[in-house]
Amino acid sequence: MNLKQTKAIITGGASGLGFACAEYIVKKGGQVTLFDINQQAGDEAVNKLGHQHACFVQADVSNETDIQTACDRAKEFMGFINVAINCAGVLAGGRVLGREEPMALSHFNKAIQVNLVGSFNVSKAAAYLMQNNEADSDGQRGVIINTASVAAFEGQIGQAAYSASKGGIVGMTLPMAREFTRFGIRVMTIAPGVFLTPMVAGLPDDIKAALGASVPFPSRLGQPEEFARMAEHIIENTYLNGSTIRLDGAVRLEPK
Numbered sequence: 610m611n612l613k614q615t616k617a618i619i620t621g622g623a624s625g626l627g628f629a630c631a632e633y634i635v636k637k638g639g640q641v642t643l644f645d646i647n648q649q650a651g652d653e654a655v656n657k658l659g660h661q662h663a664c665f666v667q668a669d670v671s672n673e674t675d676i677q678t679a680c681d682r683a684k685e686f687m688g689f690i691n692v693a694i695n696c697a698g699v700l701a702g703g704r705v706l707g708r709e710e711p712m713a714l715s716h717f718n719k720a721i722q723v724n725l726v727g728s729f730n731v732s733k734a735a736a737y738l739m740q741n742n743e744a745d746s747d748g749q750r751g752v753i754i755n756t757a758s759v760a761a762f763e764g765q766i767g768q769a770a771y772s773a774s775k776g777g778i779v780g781m782t783l784p785m786a787r788e789f790t791r792f793g794i795r796v797m798t799i800a801p802g803v804f805l806t807p808m809v810a811g812l813p814d815d816i817k818a819a820l821g822a823s824v825p826f827p828s829r830l831g832q833p834e835e836f837a838r839m840a841e842h843i844i845e846n847t848y849l850n851g852s853t854i855r856l857d858g859a860v861r862l863e864p865k
Contacts, residue, residue: 610745610752611845612637616687618680619643620670620697620731623650625806626756627696629833630840634692635662637841642683642690644668644676644697644731670697670727673734680734689742693735694754694840695728700808701770717770724774728755729781732796740792747847750793754840755782757800759857766865775800779853786851795850797843802857804831824858831856 612634621627622643631641635658643665645651651665664686668679683690701720705712732753739751757775764772778798786796803809803820809830812820821829839856843849 610691610749610847612639612841615639615641615692615844616683616690617641617692617694618683618690618731618735619694620727621645622694622696623647623654623665625696625808626801626804626833626836627694628654629837630694630696631658631663633834633837633841635659640687642666642679642686644670644679670695670731671722673730676730676734680731680738684738690735690738691742691751692754692844693731693739693751694756695731696756697723697727698756698774699723701774702767703770704767705769712770717773720770720774721777724771725777728778732785736789736792736794739794744793748793749795749847751795752844753785753789753794753796754843755796755798757798757853759800759802759855759860759862761800761853762855763862765862782853783851795843795847797849797851798853799836799839799843800853800855800857801836802831802855802860804833804836806833823863824860827858829858831858 615634617634619627619631619641622631623645634641641663643651643654646669648667655663655665666679666682668675703712742750744750755778757778760768760772761775761779782796782798
């Protein structure tokens with residue numbers, strides 16, 4: 610499968626890594642349907658990409674009904690779905706034992722619901738439709754790409770909730786890939802390091818410079834297009850399945 614053949618749903622597709630993937634796929638001739646909770650950002654993204662190449666559906670990734678409806682609309686727009694890229698996520702930082710009181714369970718649960726449950730919810734809804742696609746010469750019918758983080762492996766102080774949610778994504782990659790072999794659907798995960806996303810872009814310049822300097826090589830922040838190019842390689846290389854790829858410039862997070 611190449612990007613020209615790609616009919617992708619992308620969560621968090623209105624900005625950051627998700628929009629970078631959408632822009633890259635459209636540039637190569639594919640079509641995308643963006644899922645996001647931000648209606649204004651979604652409309653602006655579609656205007657940039659072109660209404661023939663992209664559409665937007667407002668949806669909460671943790672809501673089962675929302676995602677089933679969104680996938681149906683994506684199929685209606687594109688004809689079928691053969692790629693799902695999960696980029697929607699929240700940071701949900703905070704110490705387990707805060708200065709005044711322990712972390713509220715609702716705060717921890719938000720990270721799990723959006724990052725982990727949301728990725729599972731979209732993956733299973735997409736796979737349900739992908740199983741009916743016509744298979745290619747390898748028997749492939751679809752590709753699911755989830756987004757974890759290097760924090761899944763060496764989470765920092767204050768990242769207990771975030772690391773747990775991203776570690777769950779890494780943990781479900783292989784069993785999901787094994788289950789979907791009979792349908793010809795691959796499952797991969799990208800674990801990015803420190804990337805220039807909207808959340809990072811809003812930080813002071815000195816902090817951004819320090820973050821970039823913490824990366825061994827190249828000593829800079831990752832560019833969203835580099836994430837998109839990794840997604841492209843996963844889509845095109847059928848032998849990639851059931852694994853998590855670190856995209857991080859060899860960075861290893863310090864305790865804090």
